[in-house]
Amino acid sequence: MEQALYRLLEQQQIRYQRFEHPPVYTCEEAARLIPDLPGAECKNLFLCDAKGRQHFLVAVPAAAGVDIKALGDALEAKGLRFASPERLKNYLGLEPGSVTLLAAVNDSGHRVEVVVDAELWAADAILCHPLVNTATLSVPVAELQRLLRHTGHQPRVMAVPRRG
Template identity: 35%
Template sequence: MTDLYLNTNLYTIRPEAEGRLKKELKVYDLLESLHIPFTRLDHDVTPTIEACHDIDKLLAINICKNLFLCNAQKTRFYLLMMPGDKKFKTSELGKQINSPRLSFAPAEYMEEYLDITPGSVSVMGLMNDTDNRVELLVDEDVLKEEYFGCHPCINTTSLKLKTTDLTDKILPHIHHTMTVVRLSS
């Protein structure tokens, strides 16, 4: 174990509201309304994918790396889900989506469109993107796994969800689609 504090208890129910942010509770509301089971693990802040390795083991998943990106003009925004162990190459992705010169989007756009802050980037933030300003990009290897891991819009909790629940229930409900991309190892 690293210096990361992990409550090694796994939960399959929403947490008590006290001490939780409204945006996190909104994620549990969505999951419950769609009858989506989940496993929840509470822990210290995990600002990087490297900090998630112990969480991966406890949840028996590979936590996804989630990157919030934009084009050079800051007119197109993307949320990229990819396996945590892959390296991100902007040129490789840019060619696939016809958007050269990708970069990490400024935090103010992340907060405005997804209601999340750096270190808490999650596909669940798309539920706050009611104007569909953010395009979801998913590496094909994420879709090959039965489960994926994400934060409920805050990086002090991690969730284990079925990948098919994301593709078949969550995304249609929040009116988002995804573009599947192929990123090299």
């Protein structure tokens, strides 16, 4: 999967910088194990509504605490919650710890809505896992926009509600 992503990035002429590192599962581990990289650190959430009919890939600044209930209200998704590892594998082809905006490339059926926090989208570049948690790509936001357009995903850019 990772190699297919790199081929797609090359075909679409998407610019990025790649950094390898030990596996990271949380933003805290990433901050500790990965040196300062050029780009905004982000946290990615894979969420679904209570009935499992709507799915969302949400990206926010790494330090942001998300108010899931308020986000569900804003997205008109009742009972918004974290999706199971099985759903993550089924919808985005990922394992826990590898959730990334770049996973939109695996959603050819357009079953997942991409949501990006406006503050994050205003950055020059965003740090993204390349479908695995052993590397990080620094991708300029304009390049991410082009890639998401290519995949047929128009991100919903919004002020994602924060916790207290």
